[in-house]
Amino acid sequence: KEILESFKTSDLIHFHSFHPYLCFLASINKNKILYTEHGLFGFGRKIGLKDNIMYFLRRVFYKNYVDTLICVSKSTKIFLQNKWGITKGNVKVIFNGINNLLKPSRREVKKIRSKFENQYIIGIAARLAGVKRIDLLIKSFKIFSEVNSNAVLLIVGDGPYKVDLENYVKQNKINNIYFLGYKHNIINYQAAFDISVLP
16 A cells, blocks of 8 residues: 555656566556566576466556656567567667776785786676576586686675575586685776676
């Protein structure tokens, strides 16, 4: 009731994730609805019955109630068009932003690089979740490192797949992969990477 009352005083509701009950309340209240789709389509994990029901409800919501649908990438928009049939002209792309005002600390970057003995550093900074496909990066790094033994893979971040990914690395005896956990000064790590991979 409180949410519905709040919606009644709003001209625009902006959703970043799909919650059926909240989306239903917004749609019956006839608010203008803006939805940002981050590309959460279950890539990298098994899709179950609950997922399929939620995907169906999302498609119905997008097609009938969302006034403007923002995609964070072109591939997300293409997926919605080709797989979900969302072809209305209200689908726009606004890329995820990067704060280019923050500057890395040269001293910290040098410290990170020296810790890994100035090897060739491949890195990723991300939430460790299935959608990020870090498993693909690890598998690719295994192949790459067989012919490039001076390379290291730094995985910066935390999340629900961290333990699974660590176990995969141990079980497959993949060397030179380091899980560094969450870091607040992420820009220093990104600046220390020779190459940053977003699988």
